[in-house]
Amino acid sequence: MPTNIFLELGEEKRNKITRVSIDEFAKYGYExxxxxxxxQNAGISKGSLFKYFKNKDELYFYILDSVTQELMVSLAKEIDFLPKELFERIIKYSELEFDWYIKHPNEYKLIATAFTKSNTEIYQKVEAQYGLEGQSIYYKLLYDVxxxxxxxxxxxxxxxxxxxLTGFNEDFLSHIQIQENTNIDNIRQEYVNSLTDHITILKCGLISEKKEV
Structure with a gap:
C-alpha cells in the first residue's frame, strides 16, 4: 500500500506517477x-518516490491492484447482460475483454505480463496474492449458465x-499491431471470427466419431 504522503498528493500528481509507472511496467516488465x-518521466526525485512507496515491489503491486480492479469493474458491469448460452457467453465476454484492451493497451499488457507463468520471484508473489481472486472472474462469468x-x-x-482464452488472447494480440490508422472494427471482427472457430472445435471435441465399416 502507498503511504499517506502519496495519498495526500494532488490528484494530477498522483495520476501522473501512476500513469508513468503503468507505462514502465507494461513496456519492460517487473524485472x-x-x-x-x-x-525521471514523472518529474519527481527518487527520494520522493520512496516516501510514497517503501520499495519497488510495493509500487508494482499498487499499480497492478489499480489496473486489475479497473478491468474487473469494467467487465462486472456487463456480465449480467451477457447471453445465457455457455459458448455464446464466452465469445461475448472475450469481445468485451478485447475492447478493453483496445482502449487500455498498456494496462492490458501489464496484466498479461504479470499473470504469465514464470519461475521468477515476482510471479510467485503475484500468484500468492491473486491466486484465488484471479480465478473468480471466470467462475462469476459462468455462475448462472x-x-x-x-x-x-x-x-x-x-x-x-x-x-x-488466456492462450488464445495472448497469441492473437501478439500478431496484431494497433496503430493510429488501424481499423479497429475489422480487427475486432477478425478476433470474433477466429475465436468462434476455435470455440466450435472445443464445443464439438477434437476426436471425430468413428464411422461404422
Whole structure:
C-alpha cells in the first residue's frame, strides 16, 4: 500500500506517477523496469518516490491492484447482460475483454505480463496474492449458465476454458499491431471470427466419431 504522503498528493500528481509507472511496467516488465526512469518521466526525485512507496515491489503491486480492479469493474458491469448460452457467453465476454484492451493497451499488457507463468520471484508473489481472486472472474462469468450440457466436471471444464482464452488472447494480440490508422472494427471482427472457430472445435471435441465399416 502507498503511504499517506502519496495519498495526500494532488490528484494530477498522483495520476501522473501512476500513469508513468503503468507505462514502465507494461513496456519492460517487473524485472527490467527502472525506478530511475519512473522518477525521471514523472518529474519527481527518487527520494520522493520512496516516501510514497517503501520499495519497488510495493509500487508494482499498487499499480497492478489499480489496473486489475479497473478491468474487473469494467467487465462486472456487463456480465449480467451477457447471453445465457455457455459458448455464446464466452465469445461475448472475450469481445468485451478485447475492447478493453483496445482502449487500455498498456494496462492490458501489464496484466498479461504479470499473470504469465514464470519461475521468477515476482510471479510467485503475484500468484500468492491473486491466486484465488484471479480465478473468480471466470467462475462469476459462468455462475448462472446451464453447465449441465458439459460432459465433464464443471470446475475442470471452466479451467480448460480459462486456459484456452488466456492462450488464445495472448497469441492473437501478439500478431496484431494497433496503430493510429488501424481499423479497429475489422480487427475486432477478425478476433470474433477466429475465436468462434476455435470455440466450435472445443464445443464439438477434437476426436471425430468413428464411422461404422
Amino acid at each position: 527490467n523496469s527502472s525506478t530511475n526512469r519512473i522518477v 446451464d453447465t449441465s450440457v458439459l460432459r465433464f466436471d464443471k470446475e475442470k471444464s471452466i479451467d480448460i476454458l480459462k486456459w484456452f
